[in-house]
Amino acid sequence: MNGELGNHASGSRCRIRLLCNTAALTEHLPDLLSHFLLRHPQLDLDIEERSSYQIVESLTRRQSELGLLADHTAFNALESRPFRTDRLVVIAAKHSPFFVGRKVIQFEELLTEPFVGLTxxxxxxxxxxxxxxxxxxxxxxxxxxxxxDAICSLVTQGIGIAIVPEATYRRSQLRKRLSMVRLQDTWATRLLYLCTYCFDALSPYAAELAKHILARSDLDVPENESER
Structure with missing residues (x-):
């Protein structure tokens, strides 16, 4: 902390490592982080996509300061604050007969269908x-x-169905050419949490970044439930 405060005073550059799951990285952080970085030109971020389990492991080993991950993973001894709701949905080409009359669907019902997936x-x-x-x-x-975005494009062509964050579907320019059904499985609705080993021990810039992220939470969680 003393070293980073010294860097801050001298005007030299600082770097923070932030780990995120797919939904946080692609749907929730770009606009949020752009505002923060514009206000702090001396700060650099290393943002890496990891599974929630890998994020917990990295934070526990003190290999990174902050992580955004879903609540389906045990946080162990980490401190956490709620950030946003993330829902997974199924998309298909518009008027797909597979979705006729359906508002929700179980994941296992999809497993006979062809999928468009990520790497x-x-x-x-x-x-x-x-x-x-x-x-x-x-x-x-x-x-x-x-x-x-590439998934959405291929799905509109009828190549297969896909599971994506609902925020992806909502912002897609191809939305009018897609059908969407929510997954009924409980694991498909997740809460994203900002986690760290100890919020009080964060370096100054990391603490400010955490404050910036949490100020843009869409969750109204009682104070006694704000940590897990």
């Missing part, structure tokens, strides 16, 4: 494949792509 190293993709494995099946992946 094998993507945290969200690994999560979905693990859920399929727990159901005793495999995702029938027709194609893997690098981004959620």
């Amino acid at each position: 094998s190293t993507n945290a969200l993709q690994q999560h979905l494949e693990e859920k399929a494995k727990q159901a005793g099946k495999w995702l029938a992946l027709r194609v893997r792509v690098a981004t959620l």
Whole structure:
């Protein structure tokens, strides 16, 4: 902390490592972090996508200061603050007969359908494949792509269905060419939490970043439930 305060006083650059799951990285952070970085030109961020389990492990080992992850992972001894709700939904090409008359659907009902998915190293993709494995099946992946926007584009062509964060569907420019159904499984609605080993021990810039992120939470959680 003394070293970072010295850097702050001298005007030299500082760097923070922030780990995020797929939804946090692609849907919740870009606009939020751009405002913060514009206010702090001397600060650099290393933002890395990891699974929630990997984020917990890195924070516990003090290999990073902050992480945004879903509540389906045990936080162990980490301190946490609620950030936002993240829902996973199923998308298909507009008027897909598979969705006719459906407002919700179970994940296992989808496992006979062809999927458009993300790369094998993507945290969200690994999560979905693990859920399929727990159901005793495999995702029938027709194609893997690098981004959620690419998934939406391919799904509009009728190549397959996909599971994406609801925020991805809501912001997609292709939304009018897509159908969306929510997943009924309890694990498909997650709370995203900002976690660290100890909020009081954060370096000055990391503490300010944490404050900035939490000020933009969309959750109204009672004070006695703000830590897990």
